[in-house]
Amino acid sequence: MRSRFTAFAVGDVAYLRASWHPDTSPAELELDPDQRWYRLDVLAADAGGLFDDAGTVEFRARYKHPDGAGSTNELSRFVRVDGRWLYLDGIVSS
Secondary structure (H helix, E strand, O other): OOHHHHHHHHHOOHHHHOOOOOOOOOOOOOOOOOOEEEEEEEEEEOOOOOOOOOOEEEEEEEOOOOOOOOOEEEEEEEEEOOOOEEEEEEEEOO
């Protein structure tokens, strides 16, 4: 989760695509260059340990934009594929 947040913060689209499950990855991914992600708070995590094949992370990420500051909350699902954790999908809330 933290590595994907960092990729959003630095605009690393290649890493985001590589860490996204191919079944749910969007055909195109374009980040807003004016949106600056600056804080990640992990609120909860379930499973995702050494012997798990799936897990969830609930987080709040904060950003600044010329139109104003804001945050996004998400409950993300991750799955382990060939030893690597991949982002599957998430439920975004306010």
